[in-house]
Amino acid sequence: MSELQVAAPRHDGAPIYQLRDVIKTRQSDGIGFQLRVPQLQIGLGEKIALIGESGCGKSTLLDMLAFILEPSQAARFQFHPGGGREGLNIADHWRHARRNRLGDLRSQHIGYVMQTGGLLPYLSVRQNMNLSRFVQGLPDDDTVTDLAKELGLSRHLDLKPAALSTGERQRVAIGRALAHKPSIVIADEPTASLDPFAAEKIMSLFIGLVEELNITVIVASHAWRHIKRLGLRRLAHQTRRTSDGKLTETVVTG
Amino acid sequence: MRLFKVIRLATRDYRHEGQMSGFYILALAAVLGPMMVLFGLKFGIVGAMVDSLVEDPRNREIRPVGSGRYDAAWVEAVRARPEVGFLVPRTRSIAASMDLNDSSVGRILRVELVPSAKGDPLLPARLPTPAGYQRIVLSASAAKRLGVQAGDTVDGSVARRFRGERERVHLPLTIAAVAPAAAFGREGAFVAVPLLEALEDYRDGRAVPELGWDGSAGEPRTYPSFRLYARSIHDVAGLKLGFEKQGIEVRTQAADIELVQRMDRNLSSIYWAIAVIGLVGFALSLSASLWANVDRKRKELSVLRLVGFRTGDIMWFPMVQALYTGVLGWGLASTIYLGAAEAINQLMATQLAAGQTVARLLPEHYAVALGLTLVSALAAAGLAGWRAARIAPSDGLREL
Numbered sequence: 245m246s247e248l249q250v251a252a253p254r255h256d257g258a259p260i261y262q263l264r265d266v267i268k269t270r271q272s273d274g275i276g277f278q279l280r281v282p283q284l285q286i287g288l289g290e291k292i293a294l295i296g297e298s299g300c301g302k303s304t305l306l307d308m309l310a311f312i313l314e315p316s317q318a319a320r321f322q323f324h325p326g327g328g329r330e331g332l333n334i335a336d337h338w339r340h341a342r343r344n345r346l347g348d349l350r351s352q353h354i355g356y357v358m359q360t361g362g363l364l365p366y367l368s369v370r371q372n373m374n375l376s377r378f379v380q381g382l383p384d385d386d387t388v389t390d391l392a393k394e395l396g397l398s399r400h401l402d403l404k405p406a407a408l409s410t411g412e413r414q415r416v417a418i419g420r421a422l423a424h425k426p427s428i429v430i431a432d433e434p435t436a437s438l439d440p441f442a443a444e445k446i447m448s449l450f451i452g453l454v455e456e457l458n459i460t461v462i463v464a465s466h467a468w469r470h471i472k473r474l475g476l477r478r479l480a481h482q483t484r485r486t487s488d489g490k491l492t493e494t495v496v497t498g
Numbered sequence: 499m500r501l502f503k504v505i506r507l508a509t510r511d512y513r514h515e516g517q518m519s520g521f522y523i524l525a526l527a528a529v530l531g532p533m534m535v536l537f538g539l540k541f542g543i544v545g546a547m548v549d550s551l552v553e554d555p556r557n558r559e560i561r562p563v564g565s566g567r568y569d570a571a572w573v574e575a576v577r578a579r580p581e582v583g584f585l586v587p588r589t590r591s592i593a594a595s596m597d598l599n600d601s602s603v604g605r606i607l608r609v610e611l612v613p614s615a616k617g618d619p620l621l622p623a624r625l626p627t628p629a630g631y632q633r634i635v636l637s638a639s640a641a642k643r644l645g646v647q648a649g650d651t652v653d654g655s656v657a658r659r660f661r662g663e664r665e666r667v668h669l670p671l672t673i674a675a676v677a678p679a680a681a682f683g684r685e686g687a688f689v690a691v692p693l694l695e696a697l698e699d700y701r702d703g704r705a706v707p708e709l710g711w712d713g714s715a716g717e718p719r720t721y722p723s724f725r726l727y728a729r730s731i732h733d734v735a736g737l738k739l740g741f742e743k744q745g746i747e748v749r750t751q752a753a754d755i756e757l758v759q760r761m762d763r764n765l766s767s768i769y770w771a772i773a774v775i776g777l778v779g780f781a782l783s784l785s786a787s788l789w790a791n792v793d794r795k796r797k798e799l800s801v802l803r804l805v806g807f808r809t810g811d812i813m814w815f816p817m818v819q820a821l822y823t824g825v826l827g828w829g830l831a832s833t834i835y836l837g838a839a840e841a842i843n844q845l846m847a848t849q850l851a852a853g854q855t856v857a858r859l860l861p862e863h864y865a866v867a868l869g870l871t872l873v874s875a876l877a878a879a880g881l882a883g884w885r886a887a888r889i890a891p892s893d894g895l896r897e898l
Binding site: 303307310312313314343344347348350351352356358362363364365366367371375376378379380404420 | 500503507510511513514515797798801802803804805806807808809810890891892893895896
């Protein structure tokens with residue numbers, strides 16, 4: 245576990261996430277899977293990369309950080325959207341099944357980019373990008389138009405997702421995750437379904453936008469090579485199988 | 499506010515998936531339409547047939563056997579009973595006749611007088627009713643023999659032997675209406691009870707001051723008989739029993755009533771069985787298709803959850819769409835029904851009396867169909883939507 249020690253927080257700013265002993269256990273086909281986070285602190289404005297093969301638990305961690313997956317256990321799960329000392333106790337919200345409260349937090353503070361778009365087929369590009377603003381009732385200003393220009397989508401604003409290429413759809417998904425100016429953007433392999441050239445281009449566009457908007461970002465990827473030079477902090481993790489072979493455990497820390 | 503947003507999204511999705519939505523509407527109408535035709539037929543043919551038997555005044559009549567002595571208080575008391583649909587006292591039948599004379603023809607006709615009043619089951623409700631000493635309703639055959647019609651005036655007269663002298667009084671009578679032939683087959687007239695009483699008094703030698711007829715002083719009146727109709731055939735047996743307890747022997751159409759009642763019961767239970775099976779099947783098929791639809795959209799609903807819509811909002815998404823499917827499917831089913839009913843009624847037109855229809859639904863039947871559709875649609879979609887909203891968005895998003 246040599247990597248664990250290396251990964252000390254590089255950012256001195258206030259933390260946005262503070263996790264201690266958070267565990268998610270899952271069972272499928274007789275094989276158990278466990279994600280364990282002994283200690284994790286993410287600072288406001290940090291850019292985090294989570295690198296690893298698929299199936300190692302990256303998505304599980306991201307979904308827990310996005311409040312769309314309930315941890316099996318959590319000694320401490322604090323969320324500080326504004327960076328203050330007193331955070332929100334997410335573990336407590338889950339314990340009391342406050343799904344709607346978590347949904348509100350998501351809509352206000354979190355942007356989420358899925359591996360495959362997750363765009364609504366019945367909405368135009370503009371409406372899809374505006375969805376996160378629409379939920380909160382934010383005013384229809386130039387935000388979406390400006391974002392579309394940055395993402396090279398201006399010509400497509402009135403098209404439905406079905407008319408777009410995969411790369412264009414991912415750019416719309418990125419736009420949707422940023423349009424409501426969240427505190428943090430979580431992206432789960434946003435470029436996995438693209439060819440390497442397009443993947444690199446879209447990833448740098450994404451990270452560039454996030455920097456420009458000064459948003460904390462956590463991105464999962466299986467290709468470190470692409471994002472190494474974008475200046476992200478790599479989150480250490482280790483996957484091992486227990487001696488009886490019945491449990492795969494991933495430990496993330498940082 | 500959020501609900502309004504969900505309605506907008508659900509509407510966009512419904513329109514975007516126009517073809518799919520069309521199939522759901524079609525599937526609903528394909529089950530509901532034929533069911534409405536079935537019910538239209540039941541209500542049209544069987545309903546009308548049974549109703550006419552149930553309502554037939556001949557089956558509702560209760561006739562006393564022989565003559566008794568019933569006073570006005572007794573008549574009032576019996577008339578007040580809820581099972582009694584119509585009751586008028588009869589005067590002695592020997593006195594219940596009159597000579598009618600149409601001056602222009604000069605023909606004299608003796609008619610039987612039938613006591614009547616407003617609500618007489620033998621007279622169609624749309625006809626004017628006999629009233630007072632002047633307004634009478636003639637039977638069809640009497641009107642034909644006299645050659646008169648509604649609105650004409652005839653001279654009515656009765657004779658008596660009083661203090662050894664033959665006397666005759668005349669009374670101008672207005673034909674308020676002519677009854678249909680089915681109401682009374684012989685030559686007769688429906689008249690108000692006061693006129694019958696006056697004629698009886700005159701014949702008995704008593705005075706009738708209201709008409710200026712001379713005679714001796716009156717005495718308390720009793721009636722020998724009455725005309726009574728139960729409100730429905732189901733009340734006949736009870737009333738008969740009541741009279742027999744009072745020692746009044748009555749005659750009813752018990753055998754016919756039993757037949758009609760049994761037919762009504764059997765047909766009703768058959769149709770209820772079909773109705774319940776049909777409606778349950780309809781509700782299940784609608785629920786299953788809407789449930790499947792929600793399952794198909796689980797990923798999209800999870801996206802809505804992801805961007806912050808609440809459980810309640812997400813439930814409304816499929817419910818709004820189920821509402822559209824329900825209302826449009828019901829509309830299409832009603833159109834199918836109306837087309838089928840029109841065709842059936844046209845086909846049968848030659849065998850029906852005017853105004854009669856084979857297939858018929860009342861507005862409330864359409865309302866029941868719509869209500870049932872919406873209740874089962876909203877319940878199924880709401881439940882499926884609630885389930886979809888409850889699964890962790892993380893699972894929903896990664897399903898595909």
